[in-house]
Amino acid sequence: TSTDYRVRVQGFVSQRVADNMGLSLQYHEESERMITTLSGRVVDQAALIGILNTLYGLGFTLLSFDINQ
Numbered sequence: 001t002s003t004d005y006r007v008r009v010q011g012f013v014s015q016r017v018a019d020n021m022g023l024s025l026q027y028h029e030e031s032e033r034m035i036t037t038l039s040g041r042v043v044d045q046a047a048l049i050g051i052l053n054t055l056y057g058l059g060f061t062l063l064s065f066d067i068n069q
Helices: 015-021 045-057
Strands: 003-010 024-030 033-042 061-067
Touching (some): 003 045, 015 024, 015 033, 045 061
Antiparallel strands (some): 003 061, 024 033
16 A cells, blocks of 8 residues: 655755655755655555665665655
């Protein structure tokens, strides 16, 4: 079953990257660093791992991810 997730990374994720992953994004600054929060419905854990691997491959530092309730 699909689940809504929220993934927070350090840095600026482009709209194009978020669109390719099917996620919405928001930006904010925290302790003088840019934080991107990506959120949306993920179809399964394999898709979640794909998203996390993509962000890692692009050099983003994962700050947190959780189920968005």
